[in-house]
Amino acid sequence: MAVGSGRILRVGEFSSVQDLAGYGTKVLNLEGKIVVPGFIDSHVHLIFGGLQMARVELRGVSTKDEYETWNNDRWGGELPMASWIDEITAEHPVWLSRMDGHMGLANSVALKIAGVTNTT
Known part of the structure; x- marks a missing residue:
């Protein structure tokens, strides 16, 4: 997943997002783990x-x-x-x-x- 300026730019395999890497890019190796959207739950059922x-x-x-x-x-x-x-x-x-x-x-x-x- 490529993120820039607080927005998701692209999702996919590393090879499909590596061209977005540049100066100041932080690369995080999740070692095969999955990224999912975050949820904020103020305890509402x-x-x-x-x-x-x-x-x-x-x-x-x-x-x-x-x-x-x-x-x-x-x-x-x-x-x-x-x-x-x-x-x-x-x-x-x-x-x-x-x-x-x-x-x-x-x-x-x-x-x-x-x-x-x-x-x-």
């Missing part, structure tokens, strides 16, 4: 992150009354309960995933369908 963009926005909550959005980091310790959403979701199973995907909230209908009957 790519598929899950993409799906999150199509869901109802649930961030910014600090009280039950503000349950238009959800991130319990702002609550000071109190976690949401099924009863918070049961009244408005009484006929349909609902699962709300926390913004990082590491926690979720199910309403009572969803818990019943899943066979979870003791929520204490």
Whole structure:
């Protein structure tokens, strides 16, 4: 691979890029290893992150009354309960995933369908 001014100029066998070598060229022998593009991952689960963009926005909550959005980091310790959403979701199973995907909230209908009957 030949790189110049921060851009990839050519990719191929050594013989196909050696004509680009000149004064100040740094040649690196990778001894048969492969070069692949670099990725910067700020710990985003790519598929899950993409799906999150199509869901109802649930961030910014600090009280039950503000349950238009959800991130319990702002609550000071109190976690949401099924009863918070049961009244408005009484006929349909609902699962709300926390913004990082590491926690979720199910309403009572969803818990019943899943066979979870003791929520204490």
